[in-house]
Amino acid sequence: MEKIRDLVAEHREWVADKVMAHARDLDFADLLASLRVGNEDWSCRIADPMLDVLSSDEPLVVLSAKDDLHLNRPAAFGMAQARAHRLRGGELRPFLGLVKICRRSYLEMIEEKAALEPLDEGAAVNFFNLFFDNLELGIVGEWTMPDAEDVSEEMRTESQRLLHEKNYFTTIFESLSLPVLLIGDTGGIANMNRSAHELFVGPAVPGAVYYGEGDMPYLSEDLLQFIREMEEEGAYERVLRTRNGIRQFEISVLFLLDVTGRFKSSMLVFVDITERMEATEDLIRNKDRLADLVAMRTAETSSANAKLHEAIAERKAVEESLQKTIDQLTKSNTELERFANFASHDLKESARLVASYSELLGRRLGQDLDDQAREFLDFLTESGKRMSQQVEDLLAYSRTQARVHPFGEADATRIVDAALANMETYIRETDATVEIGEMPHVWCDEFQIQEVLQHLIGNAIKFRAPERRPEVKISCETTKEEATFRIQDNGIGIDPQYFEQIFVIFKRLHTKDTYPGSGIGLAMCKRIIERHGGQIWMESVPGEGSVFQFKLPITGYGVGRLAGPIGRR
Incomplete structure (x- = not known):
């Protein structure tokens, strides 16, 4: 509470300026001026009981019908202010409207001036709402009992109940995440929740904020045209201009009846379906593209299959031709190897005979041969042996390629x-x-x-x-x-x-x-x-x-x- 107290004390003049600005926009400036005492605005005087409560050790509580309003600081302040205003000939409704402007300004102070942790911000919103609830109870209580002795307990209890019930349902209405508009029996916009305000008007302040017909800013003509044309309950799809650009909505229209069953007002609930519709359109486009792609791929596959069949047929023909060539080469190699064996055998045999008969001739005629003849015989013998070895080596060399x-x-x-x-x-x-x-x-x-x-x-x-x-x-x-x-x-x-x-x-x-x-x-x-x-x-x-x-x-x-x-x- 210390942070909230410092915030109120530091910005009471800022709140007074904010109240004055709202009062001018909503035609409450004259009333606010009539409540001025000396150089002090009436909105600044509200800070005094607020600071007293924040400095006290006693917590601010929700009042019940049995509580004495005189013992509650905000309610007592409200009763005193209501009594003075009534003695000046003032009316209750404008006075309560000015109190709502003050509530709204303090809630705006939290959003624009407070540097609080999320938990402290929530405590501040709760405190200001409860303070003004008690303040309004004091005003209403004073107004309904000119003489306290003549005011019945039932009237005061009912007044408090209605006020609490209004605040309760207003809080629910403001907390809805979907934008909601309330349309009066004359066809004009009677109220909207915070989500609708942020979508169609501008930033909203935290907490319970009430919008009446008199404070509605300009809304896009296409939305107003839809409101004028709707005749029955149901779901409608419309494209509307919003602060977020052109969006597509599914609008649910509900008729609200009074206790007699007669038409009272309408409620419009907006669901943004822009992304869903875009996704549906993309799906349709992609489906068409996919169909075209499948057709193209099918044609390409058919063409590729035909080419593949041709290639297989060509390859089969090549393989058959290659196999014939291999068979012919195998047959040729076999015949060549057989020929090489026969030829090598004959060559080796001829070389062996040359060498053998040369040696035999040398032994028989050795004594009768001169040195040159003996040299020729030796050369002939050696050549025969070398030829035989070369034939053997050639045969071995030719067999290295065969997989023995x-x-x-x-x-x-x-x-x-x-x-x-x-x-x-x-x-x-x-x-x-x-x-x-x-x-x-x-x-x-x-x-x-x-x-x-x-x-x-x-x-x-x-x-x-x-x-x-x-x-x-x-x-x-x-x-x-x-x-x-x-x-x-x-x-x-x-x-x-x-x-x-x-x-x-x-x-x-x-x-x-x-x-x-x-x-x-x-x-x-x-x-x-x-x-x-x-x-x-x-x-x-x-x-x-x-x-x-x-x-x-x-x-x-x-x-x-x-x-x-x-x-x-």
Whole structure:
């Protein structure tokens, strides 16, 4: 209550100005001037009993018919003011209208001047409404009993009951969230609630505010026209101009009758259906657009299906043609392989006969041949043997593309161990050491990858440096998709200009006397790795050694091991 008391004391002059402004607008200025005492407006004098109540420890209570109005500070003040006004010849109705203006001004003070918490604002509204209720009870009570002894208890009780009932129903009327208009029996607007005032007129003040025919501002002509035209109860849809722009409403019209059943007034309840109608219109438009879209998509789908059927037919024709080509290639490869077997057998047999009969001729005529003839025979024998080996190597090279063994997941550790087991004698004879790193699982033809490793390990040992012991390191680096194998040696190395040439079939960088071989091993390795979808390459520094690397697809990680060197420790 302390905050409310400070608010009243600080703004009593502001309230007086607000009362004067409302009084001028509603033709109460003359009455307000007649109540002026000296330089003090009558509205300022209301603040005195209000401050007394706020400073007292006794709370302001709702009066009942049995209460003595003289003992209630607001009611006693009202009785005194009513008595003085009546003695001056004044009337009750204008005087009560002026009291309502004062109530309205104090409620506007809460909205415009108070910086209160929501709970305090509610307490202030309740206090001012109760104060003016008691004040009006005092005025009405004084007016109905010129002589207190002659006023019956029933009249005073009824007056208080009617006043409380009016305030009760007015509070309900003001609290409705829907805009409501009351139309008098003459067709004019008799009253409206706070929501209607905010919608059609302007901002409303908090609390119970009463609107009569005399204080109605200008309303839009379309609303007034609707009021003049309505003839029966029911629901109407109308587009009206409001403070929020053009809105569409569903207006429920109810006729209010008096106790005799005769027409008294009408009540109009407004429900804003603008968003609902817009949503309905949008739904209709969207339905039409959806129908058009469905029709368009149906046509597009039909066209796409027709094209798809055409594409399927074309693809089927291509697949059939491709299958015929595959069948022809398979047949051709089979015939080619059969021919290669027959041809290689005949070639090897011819080369073997040349070499065999050359050796036989040398043994029989050895004593009768001079050195040049013996040299020619040796050359002929060696050529026959080399030709036989080349035919064998060519046959092996041609078979690398044939899937002799199916692809599958294989443990690279097991493949390396198998390759080293086949070469164990050669490794020991050359006093080489082989170090094996951690190996993964890979997707491959296990026997062909073993052949690749034997070729690469064999070359690493064969092309060793004379001055140092051969060392071979086998390692592997993995990603989620592939494994990169490395075979590193400390041999003689290769000049970078030959990095590509060494993978060409029968390409040799050294004479067969220096390093024996047919020159087909690395070509076979390249062909096998490419068959697996991988690649093979090398790095080398002449005089220091070489590193051969190849990639294979990976399917999972195996448990590898680090092996010690094979051969002499």
